[in-house]
Amino acid sequence: MTLDELKAKIDTDFKDQVLASAVSPQKELIVTVKSEFYLSLCSQLRDQSEYSFQHLSCLTAVDYPKENKITLVDHLWSYAHSHQVTVKVDLPRDNPKIPTVENIWKSANWLEREVYDLYGVTFEGHSDLRRIMMPEDYKKYPLRKDFSDDGFIIKPN
Amino acid sequence: MTDLLLSQIRAGQESQFGTDEYVVNLGPQHPSTHGVLRLVVRLDGETVKETTPVLGYLHRSIEKICENRTYPQCITYTDRVDYVSAMSVNFAFAYAVEKLLGVEAPARAQWLRMIMVELQRIASHLLWMGSFGGDLGALTPLLYGMRERERIIDLFEMTCGQRLTYNYIRIGGVMIDILPEFVPKCRSFLDYFEKRVDEYESLLTYNPIFLERTKGVGVIAPEVGINCGVTGPALRGSGVSCDVRKKQPYLFYDQVKFEEALGTDGDCWSRYRVRMDEMVQSVSIIRQCLDRLEPGPVEAKLPPVLKVPAGTEVYSRIESSRGEMGVYLVGDGTAKPWKCKFRCASFNNVYVLDQLTRGWKLADIMAVLGSMDMIVPEVDR
Amino acid sequence: MGEKIVEGVGGALHWVYTLLRLSAWASILDTIVVAVVMFALVAVFVMFLVWMERKVSAHMQSRIGPNRVGPFGLFQTLADAIKLTTKEDVRPVHRDKIPYFIAPIVAFVATFMGLVVIPFDQGMVVQDLNVGILYVIAITGFTVVAILTAGWSSNNKYALLGGFRSAAQIVSYEIPLVMSLVPIIMVTGSLSLKSIVEYQHQAGYWFVFPQIVAFIIFLISATAEANRAPFDIPEAESELIGGFHTEYSGVKFAMFFLGEYIAMVVSASVATAVFLGGWLPVPFLAFLHLPGFVWFVLKILFMIYLIMAFRWTFPRLRVDQLMDFGWKVLIPLSILNILVSGAVILMLEKGN
Numbered sequence: 013m014t015l016d017e018l019k020a021k022i023d024t025d026f027k028d029q030v031l032a033s034a035v036s037p038q039k040e041l042i043v044t045v046k047s048e049f050y051l052s053l054c055s056q057l058r059d060q061s062e063y064s065f066q067h068l069s070c071l072t073a074v075d076y077p078k079e080n081k082i083t084l085v086d087h088l089w090s091y092a093h094s095h096q097v098t099v100k101v102d103l104p105r106d107n108p109k110i111p112t113v114e115n116i117w118k119s120a121n122w123l124e125r126e127v128y129d130l131y132g133v134t135f136e137g138h139s140d141l142r143r144i145m146m147p148e149d150y151k152k153y154p155l156r157k158d159f160s161d162d163g164f165i166i167k168p169n
Numbered sequence: 170m171t172d173l174l175l176s177q178i179r180a181g182q183e184s185q186f187g188t189d190e191y192v193v194n195l196g197p198q199h200p201s202t203h204g205v206l207r208l209v210v211r212l213d214g215e216t217v218k219e220t221t222p223v224l225g226y227l228h229r230s231i232e233k234i235c236e237n238r239t240y241p242q243c244i245t246y247t248d249r250v251d252y253v254s255a256m257s258v259n260f261a262f263a264y265a266v267e268k269l270l271g272v273e274a275p276a277r278a279q280w281l282r283m284i285m286v287e288l289q290r291i292a293s294h295l296l297w298m299g300s301f302g303g304d305l306g307a308l309t310p311l312l313y314g315m316r317e318r319e320r321i322i323d324l325f326e327m328t329c330g331q332r333l334t335y336n337y338i339r340i341g342g343v344m345i346d347i348l349p350e351f352v353p354k355c356r357s358f359l360d361y362f363e364k365r366v367d368e369y370e371s372l373l374t375y376n377p378i379f380l381e382r383t384k385g386v387g388v389i390a391p392e393v394g395i396n397c398g399v400t401g402p403a404l405r406g407s408g409v410s411c412d413v414r415k416k417q418p419y420l421f422y423d424q425v426k427f428e429e430a431l432g433t434d435g436d437c438w439s440r441y442r443v444r445m446d447e448m449v450q451s452v453s454i455i456r457q458c459l460d461r462l463e464p465g466p467v468e469a470k471l472p473p474v475l476k477v478p479a480g481t482e483v484y485s486r487i488e489s490s491r492g493e494m495g496v497y498l499v500g501d502g503t504a505k506p507w508k509c510k511f512r513c514a515s516f517n518n519v520y521v522l523d524q525l526t527r528g529w530k531l532a533d534i535m536a537v538l539g540s541m542d543m544i545v546p547e548v549d550r
Numbered sequence: 551m552g553e554k555i556v557e558g559v560g561g562a563l564h565w566v567y568t569l570l571r572l573s574a575w576a577s578i579l580d581t582i583v584v585a586v587v588m589f590a591l592v593a594v595f596v597m598f599l600v601w602m603e604r605k606v607s608a609h610m611q612s613r614i615g616p617n618r619v620g621p622f623g624l625f626q627t628l629a630d631a632i633k634l635t636t637k638e639d640v641r642p643v644h645r646d647k648i649p650y651f652i653a654p655i656v657a658f659v660a661t662f663m664g665l666v667v668i669p670f671d672q673g674m675v676v677q678d679l680n681v682g683i684l685y686v687i688a689i690t691g692f693t694v695v696a697i698l699t700a701g702w703s704s705n706n707k708y709a710l711l712g713g714f715r716s717a718a719q720i721v722s723y724e725i726p727l728v729m730s731l732v733p734i735i736m737v738t739g740s741l742s743l744k745s746i747v748e749y750q751h752q753a754g755y756w757f758v759f760p761q762i763v764a765f766i767i768f769l770i771s772a773t774a775e776a777n778r779a780p781f782d783i784p785e786a787e788s789e790l791i792g793g794f795h796t797e798y799s800g801v802k803f804a805m806f807f808l809g810e811y812i813a814m815v816v817s818a819s820v821a822t823a824v825f826l827g828g829w830l831p832v833p834f835l836a837f838l839h840l841p842g843f844v845w846f847v848l849k850i851l852f853m854i855y856l857i858m859a860f861r862w863t864f865p866r867l868r869v870d871q872l873m874d875f876g877w878k879v880l881i882p883l884s885i886l887n888i889l890v891s892g893a894v895i896l897m898l899e900k901g902n
């Protein structure tokens with residue numbers, strides 16, 4: 013399917029769930045979905061044969077402090093049809109929570125742990141939500157734009 | 170002791186039959202985890218019950234740093250994301266920025282980039298072959314691989330002066346044109362190397378001990394592989410056609426003839442064969458590129474300060490030596506990226522390690538880890 | 551030739567004793583002198599072997615190997631030995647003190663004692679026991695105790711794993727080792743290594759030709775007994791760092807290291823004496839008229855070269871595959887060999 017056909021199909025199939033969908037100048041289809049329909053959209057995107065987005069390439073988050081939101085970004089790729097879609101969800105910056113897609117794509121297990129570690133987004137229903145890069149007892153979320161580590165002080169014995 | 174280790178030990182003590190399961194820490198300093206990867210392994214005698222990788226020992230916050238550097242400055246950091254295939258990561262980032270800006274590198278630069286990326290693929294697979302053999306106890310292929318790698322690195326040093334972290338592929342083209350001696354030296358290396366691959370195959374491929382260690386070990390079923398995000402030769406070993414050079418061709422990969430190396434069984438041996446075949450295919454690709462090199466400019470005309478318009482983003486993927494390398498960039502109207510994420514193949518490839526090694530022996534963890542061709546800086550960034 | 555040397559040296563020694571008025575202690579002094587001489591010779595030979603290993607591995611890997619310390623790097627091992635003896639002795643705090651101390655000593659002494667029955671030349675054997683082969687096998691089996699002790703007393707999970715694996719491996723490969731020698735014992739009717747070599751001298755052929763299967767089984771089992779690749783699970787560097795000798799440093803580590811090489815020398819010597827004709831000259835090179843012990847040493851070097859080449863060619867076997875190979879392939883093969891050899895011996899006797 014071409015990108016425009018894919019966009020039209022998504023617009024019709026998920027009419028009320030999708031906030032916006034557009035084909036960017038870089039030839040990518042970006043779909044912004046409401047957070048309550050995120051899980052169902054993802055599972056349908058994987059399971060329906062016209063989409064068959066079997067491969068979750070990348071799951072990450074972008075911090076927009078001025079608009080007071082953290083956007084969760086999923087990049088999906090279909091081996092069967094060789095097309096790609098980007099799914100975005102906007103989350104409030106104060107307490108970002110979203111259901112996990114771990115049961116849809118297993119690769120999301122670690123990718124979501126990384127987003128939790130670096131941005132502080134809580135994934136409901138995740139089997140093992142722990143920090144992955146930073147030490148277990150680290151308190152801050154490094155990739156947020158307002159992060160400052162107060163210097164790194166090694167106390168002498 | 171971290172909570173993780175304590176909880177593992179408690180789990181072992183509470184196990185149903187009261188057998189003495191014990192928890193062993195492989196790493197982070199270990200001769201064969203290819204870097205600082207820590208594996209907490211719960212063992213029952215020699216049998217592995219659970220493998221938990223602990224990451225973060227090489228986390229250098231490259232993504233956060235790149236948010237404070239201009240786009241050309243970020244290229245030096247991309248070398249360190251995967252220092253064994255630095256050219257590929259350089260190119261991944263430069264390609265992503267070119268997509269954002271809408272510029273295209275001139276044809277000669279594209280051919281040169283192809284040659285460098287394919288040479289880098291051969292070099293990376295040689296290092297992998299050496300370390301894979303070394304994990305299994307065959308210490309000689311490592312030295313042979315290094316011998317060949319020296320010749321490739323000499324070619325790179327001739328071109329850009331560096332042996333490991335090149336900073337050669339820039340936004341809009343390459344840093345500098347190749348010297349006239351490059352082409353004949355490259356051709357003579359390719360002729361010499363093609364015969365050498367047979368030498369390595371004779372040492373390892375049908376060796377009965379090697380076959381016993383790798384056949385049937387660490388089988389990735391295709392659906393499991395796709396679902397867990399495995400990409401690259403690790404997935405091609407299971408027979409899934411997933412080469413980004415074929416699916417979403419970039420550079421001039423649609424104009425050169427090469428075959429995608431596919432395995433059949435999904436075990437360590439298939440992955441080994443896939444990488445050996447890929448080396449041979451890369452030789453043929455480089456030959457075709459050398460034939461089609463035409464004189465021309467090697468850099469596109471770009472403004473001195475690269476500013477990306479606000480509200481743009483791109484996710485561009487290439488096939489690096491380990492699998493799909495993706496770069497996700499968000500531009501905000503300034504000369505620095507608002508967000509830069511590297512999607513690295515090793516991150517997902519290490520995730521499946523637990524599933525693959527349950528019920529196998531301790532030695533099989535090494536075999537599987539080696540066959541996945543994992544590089545820790547890619548995992549931690 | 552060897553007899554003449556031994557008699558000459560013995561005579562000179564006894565003259566020294568009479569000079570020092572110590573003739574009453576002659577037998578004890580003889581033993582001490584022999585022990586010291588053997589130790590010195592073996593130490594020098596092992597140093598040469600370590601250099602040889604490094605050079606052989608280097609040339610197989612298209613490298614050069616040591617070439618700085620002394621001509622062709624021959625003194626490299628001496629430098630390494632000096633380094634090891636001057637190293638700090640790092641010991642784990644919670645080790646089991648006495649076993650930790652004893653284990654390397656046992657490893658070294660056990661293998662060294664195996665050299666007592668090896669006939670280097672016609673009269674050059676320290677003590678030709680009439681149970682020679684039995685003695686060698688029994689003594690070198692002591693290394694299991696040493697390795698297990700080392701693994702246990704180090705208070706380290708890796709070392710323990712290494713100790714277990716090694717014990718399993720050595721115990722399983724003792725059986726094909728002994729059984730591959732049984733046909734030769736059946737033919738010669740003697741366990742003494744000296745009489746086996748003399749039998750080969752009289753029969754005119756070396757035992758390797760009729761018993762090539764036994765030779766190969768012996769070679770493989772000897773490699774396994776010495777914990778050498780492809781059977782070096784106990785010291786698999788890429789898995790367990792050092793295996794049973796992880797926690798040893800300095801002289802203690804040197805003793806384990808030495809023990810491994812001496813085990814290799816002992817196995818090669820037994821193989822040479824039993825299969826390759828001991829001190830007998832190689833038939834088509836007999837015109838060189840070299841002394842018997844020179845032939846013996848050359849044959850040992852050939853065997854050791856084979857064992858070294860194995861290490862740098864093959865990957866390592868996994869523990870259960872190693873056990874499978876020992877129990878399911880080598881032992882049935884050696885039993886079959888005994889049966890067939892026995893049948894052939896009977897037929898030849900009946901024929902006569």
